[in-house]
Amino acid sequence: MNSIIVILLHFAIYAFPIFFITLFKPKYQLYFSYAYLGAVFCLTKIFNSLYSLQLSKNFLLNGGDIAYSALMFAAIFLVLTHPEPENVRNLINFIFILNLFISLLFILLNGVFASNVNVIYLDYSEMIVEFSYKSVLYSYLLISGELLLLLFTFRLFFQKKKHNLLLSGVITIIFIIIMILDGILYPVGINILFSGSNLSIKYGIYAKLIFGGGFGLLLFIYLNLFPSKLEKFTSIQFSFIRYFLPPKRKSLLKKYEDAKKEINELRTILPICSKCKKIRTDEGYWEQLEEYLAKHNDVYFSHSYCPSCAKEIMDEIDKEK
Numbered sequence: 001m002n003s004i005i006v007i008l009l010h011f012a013i014y015a016f017p018i019f020f021i022t023l024f025k026p027k028y029q030l031y032f033s034y035a036y037l038g039a040v041f042c043l044t045k046i047f048n049s050l051y052s053l054q055l056s057k058n059f060l061l062n063g064g065d066i067a068y069s070a071l072m073f074a075a076i077f078l079v080l081t082h083p084e085p086e087n088v089r090n091l092i093n094f095i096f097i098l099n100l101f102i103s104l105l106f107i108l109l110n111g112v113f114a115s116n117v118n119v120i121y122l123d124y125s126e127m128i129v130e131f132s133y134k135s136v137l138y139s140y141l142l143i144s145g146e147l148l149l150l151l152f153t154f155r156l157f158f159q160k161k162k163h164n165l166l167l168s169g170v171i172t173i174i175f176i177i178i179m180i181l182d183g184i185l186y187p188v189g190i191n192i193l194f195s196g197s198n199l200s201i202k203y204g205i206y207a208k209l210i211f212g213g214g215f216g217l218l219l220f221i222y223l224n225l226f227p228s229k230l231e232k233f234t235s236i237q238f239s240f241i242r243y244f245l246p247p248k249r250k251s252l253l254k255k256y257e258d259a260k261k262e263i264n265e266l267r268t269i270l271p272i273c274s275k276c277k278k279i280r281t282d283e284g285y286w287e288q289l290e291e292y293l294a295k296h297n298d299v300y301f302s303h304s305y306c307p308s309c310a311k312e313i314m315d316e317i318d319k320e321k
Contacts, residue, residue, distance in 0.1 A: 003053065003055045006053060007053070007061075007210070007214075010066055010211070011211075011214050011215070011218070014040070014066075014067075014070035014073070014215075015070070015073070015215065015218055017032075017036050018033075018036065018073070018074055018077055019222070021033055021036065022081070026082070029081070029082070030078075030082060030087065033074065033077075033078045034091075034094055036074055037071065037074050037075060037078070037091075037094065037095075037098075038094075038098060040067055040070050040071045040074060041071055041095070041098045042098075042102075043067045044064050044067040044068045044071055045064070045102060046064075047062075047063030047064045047066070047067045048062060048063065048064025048065075048067075049064070050063055051063045052203075053066075059206060060200070060203045060206070061203070061206060061207045061210065061211075062203060062204070062207055065183070065203075065204055065207030065208060065211070066207055066211050068182070068186075068208075069179055069207065069208060069211035069212050069214075069215055070211070070215065071143075072143070072146065072147075072175075072178075072179060072182075072212075072215075073175075073215035073216075073218070073219065075091060075143075075147055076147070076150055076175060076219070077219065077222075078091065079091065079147070079151065080171070080219075080223070080229060080230070080233050081229050081232075081233075083232060083233040083236050084236065085242035085243050085246070086246065088147075088151065088243045089243065089244070089246065091147070092144050092147070092148075095140060095143055095144060096140060096144075099136045099137070099139060099140040102136050103133060103136050106133070106136070134193045134194075135190060135193060135194075138189050138190070138193060139186075142182065142185060142186060142189070146178050146181070146182055148243060149178060150174060150175065150178055151243060153174050154170075154171060154174065154233075157170055157174075158233075158234045164223070164224065164227045164230055164231070165224060167223075167230055167234065168219075168220050168223035168224055168230060169220060171216075171219060171220070171223065171230075172216040172217065172219055172220040173216075175212065175215070175216045175219065176209070176212045176213050176216045178212075179208040179209070179211075179212025179216075180205055180208050180209055180212060182204075182208055183201070183204035183205040183206075183207065183208035183209070184201055184204065184205060186199070186204060187199035187200060187201045187204045188201065272289070273286070273305055273306040273309050274305060274309075275305060275306075275309040275312075275313070276306065276308075276309050277289040278306045278309075279292045280306070286306045286307075
């Protein structure tokens with residue numbers, strides 16, 4: 001099969017579930033996205049040593065690098081379409097649980113291989129290296145750090161409102177840069193942690209550049225076809241620390257009490273001038289209706305005359321007499 005067709009099939013197979021998930025209701029989108037992320041995460045670990053695409057003598061694409069590009073694409077897609085800080089924290093915790101699962105699997109494999117039970121398995125030395133505590137921890141820190149770095153740069157750039165086409169283009173470029181950076185950091189880190197490992201930085205960059213660029217292009221097209229998704233991401237304003245820590249319970253209770261107090265105050269009967277429509281505040285001042293409504297909502301009005309209008313009406317009555 002032609003190498004270009006093989007690469008396109010990889011894009012289609014990995015990207016199709018993500019776009020298919022968007023057809024469901026938002027609540028179910030999250031559930032299915034986590035399920036898909038879990039599956040791709042496991043494939044990343046397995047495919048890292050299971051197969052590679054030999055496009056030429058000096059051009060190799062590792063299956064694990066391809067799956068990892070799809071994993072990051074799915075993760076950033078989830079965050080852009082569900083930008084609430086709680087979802088980001090849940091995603092990072094979910095990745096931690098997946099890495100914990102891989103660690104437990106490593107313990108099981110070592111126990112099975114060391115037992116007296118006859119086990120028939122393929123001897124992939126690189127795969128055994130992948131299932132180790134050091135590589136699992138490094139993998140978790142790397143993917144979490146890259147995800148947060150993506151979000152930080154997005155938020156930093158989106159502080160000033162810009163055109164949707166420009167914003168989606170920036171997202172694509174940043175995504176590709178982070179993927180290329182991963183193509184360097186992952187093999188360097190593994191080679192340092194394991195002296196016997198000799199992962200190629202060049203091949204890692206090739207894979208992340210091709211598939212990072214391809215998935216980034218798909219992200220760019222989607223955000224321009226559905227601009228409301230990007231508008232939702234840019235409209236939610238909060239401190240970046242919320243990605244790490246949820247708001248304190250005491251702070252939330254205070255906000256709730258303040259909101260409750262405001263509602264109780266706003267639902268009292270307020271005097272409004274029947275002629276000029278000025279409103280008398282609790283301090284006794286008369287404000288223009290537009291100014292008052294800019295500060296409050298959910299208000300019920302009674303009608304009376306403010307002093308100036310009352311004087312004007314009395315003067316008119318005196319003139320008629």
